[in-house]
Amino acid sequence: xxxxxxxxxxxxxxxxxxxxxxxxxxxxxxxKDDLAFIGDPKLDKLLSDNEKLKHRLAILQNAIKSExxxxxxxxxxxxxxxxxxxxxxxxxxxxxxxxxxNVFESAIVxxxxxxxxxxxxxxxSGNNPKFGDYQCNSxxxxxQILKSKNIKSSPREVANNILNKTPTSPLIEKIEVAxxxxxxxxxNKALAAHVLNCILRFGVQPPPVKRERVIVDFSSPNIxxxxxxxxxxxxxxxxxxxxxxxxxxxxxxxxxxxxxxGTQFGMLIAHLQDMFPNFKTHSPPxxxxxxxxxxxxxxxxxxxxxxxxxxxxxVQLQTGHPDYIAAWKLICExxxxxxxxIYNRLNIKIVDRGESFYQSRMDKVVKELKDKGYLExxxxxxxxxxxxxxxxxxxxxxxxxxxxxxxDTSDISAIxxxxxxxxxxxxxxxxDVGQYTHFMTIDACARRxxxxxxxxxxxHVGFGVVLGEDKKxxxxxxxxxxxxxxxxxxxxKRALDKLVEKGRDKVLKPEELQLAxxxxxxxxxxxxxxxxNRINDYIFSFDKMLDDKGNTAVYLLYALTxxxxxxxxxxxxxxxxxxxxxKTGFKLDHETEWKLGKVLLxxxxxxxxxxxxxxxxxxxxxxxxxxxxFTDFYDKCYCVEKDKTGNIVKIFYERLMLxxxxxxxxxxxxxxxxxxxxxxx
Numbered sequence: 001x002x003x004x005x006x007x008x009x010x011x012x013x014x015x016x017x018x019x020x021x022x023x024x025x026x027x028x029x030x031x032k033d034d035l036a037f038i039g040d041p042k043l044d045k046l047l048s049d050n051e052k053l054k055h056r057l058a059i060l061q062n063a064i065k066s067e068x069x070x071x072x073x074x075x076x077x078x079x080x081x082x083x084x085x086x087x088x089x090x091x092x093x094x095x096x097x098x099x100x101x102n103v104f105e106s107a108i109v110x111x112x113x114x115x116x117x118x119x120x121x122x123x124x125s126g127n128n129p130k131f132g133d134y135q136c137n138s139x140x141x142x143x144q145i146l147k148s149k150n151i152k153s154s155p156r157e158v159a160n161n162i163l164n165k166t167p168t169s170p171l172i173e174k175i176e177v178a179x180x181x182x183x184x185x186x187x188n189k190a191l192a193a194h195v196l197n198c199i200l201r202f203g204v205q206p207p208p209v210k211r212e213r214v215i216v217d218f219s220s221p222n223i224x225x226x227x228x229x230x231x232x233x234x235x236x237x238x239x240x241x242x243x244x245x246x247x248x249x250x251x252x253x254x255x256x257x258x259x260x261x262g263t264q265f266g267m268l269i270a271h272l273q274d275m276f277p278n279f280k281t282h283s284p285p286x287x288x289x290x291x292x293x294x295x296x297x298x299x300x301x302x303x304x305x306x307x308x309x310x311x312x313x314x315v316q317l318q319t320g321h322p323d324y325i326a327a328w329k330l331i332c333e334x335x336x337x338x339x340x341x342i343y344n345r346l347n348i349k350i351v352d353r354g355e356s357f358y359q360s361r362m363d364k365v366v367k368e369l370k371d372k373g374y375l376e377x378x379x380x381x382x383x384x385x386x387x388x389x390x391x392x393x394x395x396x397x398x399x400x401x402x403x404x405x406x407x408d409t410s411d412i413s414a415i416x417x418x419x420x421x422x423x424x425x426x427x428x429x430x431x432d433v434g435q436y437t438h439f440m441t442i443d444a445c446a447r448r449x450x451x452x453x454x455x456x457x458x459x460h461v462g463f464g465v466v467l468g469e470d471k472k473x474x475x476x477x478x479x480x481x482x483x484x485x486x487x488x489x490x491x492x493k494r495a496l497d498k499l500v501e502k503g504r505d506k507v508l509k510p511e512e513l514q515l516a517x518x519x520x521x522x523x524x525x526x527x528x529x530x531x532x533n534r535i536n537d538y539i540f541s542f543d544k545m546l547d548d549k550g551n552t553a554v555y556l557l558y559a560l561t562x563x564x565x566x567x568x569x570x571x572x573x574x575x576x577x578x579x580x581x582x583k584t585g586f587k588l589d590h591e592t593e594w595k596l597g598k599v600l601l602x603x604x605x606x607x608x609x610x611x612x613x614x615x616x617x618x619x620x621x622x623x624x625x626x627x628x629x630f631t632d633f634y635d636k637c638y639c640v641e642k643d644k645t646g647n648i649v650k651i652f653y654e655r656l657m658l659x660x661x662x663x664x665x666x667x668x669x670x671x672x673x674x675x676x677x678x679x680x681x
Contacts, residue, residue: 084099122185134187138158158181214426222259229487240530240672254350348674396409412442412451429460462534487525498546563659600665616673626665
């Protein structure tokens with residue numbers, strides 16, 4: 001192959017770069033506009049055009065890279081992914097699913113080099129071993145693509161072509177073509193043994209990912225109001241999302257966006273001045289802040305003079321008068337102390353950042369939006385549309401008719417601060433599903449204003465409502481919203497009753513019983529929430545949560561303590577297991593050993609899925625699958641053999657090793673879910 005004329009290369013490259021720039025501008029325009037069409041039929045076409053542009057952009061960029069090397073051949077095939085060629089190169093963890101995708105992508109590109117972005121479809125095969133461990137189901141869609149190009153090739157022919165081009169991989173024992181064109185993939189037991197060995201030696205390691213700065217906004221109660229059951233889901237889901245991201249070594253900022261600014265603080269300060277006139281020198285005994293709030297609200301609604309004074313207090317607060325700032329800080333601090341009691345009990349770490357933090361930034365944002373012509377006047381208000389040409393959706397109210405700011409102003413200022421000052425890459429908001437439209441409008445307006453660019457976007461993690469067993473909104477018998485602290489107290493009481501019913505108070509020391517009580521109480525509340533698809537409403541039932549059968553925290557905690565007790569009963573230390581592992585390694589000879597081993601190998605792919613879609617119930621289902629596979633293994637395989645008198649006659653070390661790895665993976669999963677484990681229950 002002769003070398004390309006350098007002048008021609010330069011012209012081609014420049015021309016390609018110009019086309020890339022044009023497409024990038026079109027992509028940017030689509031990115032700015034697409035959210036404005038949510039619910040509009042035009043969205044499908046827009047997304048389709050977006051994908052075509054992305055694909056064309058990739059082709060051009062690859063062409064530039066290829067032409068940039070004068071020695072490259074014109075028809076050089078698409079660069080294949082790097083493949084693992086040696087089991088021993090794997091240190092700690094591997095995502096089997098991703099590696100299989102790499103293997104078959106390489107095979108498909110080799111078999112069909114003319115296809116642009118051919119589908120690489122890898123799935124689990126299910127429980128029937130005759131279908132392998134995984135399947136490559138790319139043959140049928142590729143056959144359809146070929147058919148559209150007037151090339152006749154049956155799915156089975158395609159599957160055989162792919163098989164013939166599949167590179168050797170230490171992950172794969174064998175591949176079989178089955179049925180209409182399925183490729184059944186059988187994993188290599190030596191690979192599984194190596195990975196399990198790594199977990200035993202080094203613990204559960206995260207799969208390698210690009211490190212990002214992630215801002216997670218969750219919990220978010222209002223100052224001077226008690227946390228209630230409505231805050232439960234945001235707090236639990238948000239904490240678990242942070243935990244899974246932190247496990248992957250991302251730089252996570254956990255933010256509690258507190259409602260600590262606004263008109264209500266005028267009435268609270270005015271009431272504080274009346275009830276505790278010496279509040280500046282003596283800390284007022286506000287034991288029930290909710291009652292204090294209700295008293296001030298009642299006065300505000302019924303007493304015109306008090307209302308006027310409350311408005312005057314708001315003005316004094318916003319202008320920074322020291323006495324009013326002192327009163328405001330005192331009220332905020334009392335609230336924070338109450339919130340912290342909840343967070344301590346649920347083991348939640350979070351950084352408070354109230355709306356007041358953004359007050360000075362709001363002035364700058366409003367000026368900037370106004371100067372750039374993004375704001376329109378509407379009945380005295382200043383509003384911003386995500387798409388000024390169509391006026392689709394609901395605009396942001398950036399400035400009220402009285403000159404005040406709104407939640408919209410606060411949220412647009414917050415996202416600007418999180419992009420520019422916090423240098424965030426992902427921005428996750430955990431709120432009820434009803435706020436989806438609001439956050440998508442914030443995203444679209446921030447994109448229009450140039451605050452969000454490229455791949456940076458708001459990710460809304462929505463969730464449904466907590467229902468009572470009557471399938472109505474969860475409330476007290478009197479119709480009041482249930483306080484979160486009362487719910488946790490009830491959980492503690494029920495958990496202790498359950499443990500006593502099981503006779504655990506007879507075998508556990510008092511401190512062990514208390515640890516078990518707290519683990520069960522808070523664990524069952526968290527797991528009941530996280531094990532449901534968060535988008536759906538779920539029924540809150542202590543009876544179901546505390547059931548020790550089925551997919552519940554209680555069942556999983558009991559299962560884990562039983563697994564841990566096996567080695568303890570045999571008096572085998574972790575050091576002894578490592579020593580034996582060096583001698584024998586993992587055998588995985590029995591079908592239940594192999595089944596359990598394969599389930600444990602899937603931990604990285606489950607974690608990566610959760611990190612991507614932010615649905616925690618997948619992790620809960622995986623935990624239950626581990627426990628079920630372990631039960632099947634333990635029922636059919638002796639780990640410790642005893643004689644009729646109960647004396648140990650034989651120890652199967654390779655099975656105790658499998659028990660240890662199972663426990664390690666379960667503990668890591670439970671930790672990500674925010675559930676504490678105990679050594680005895």
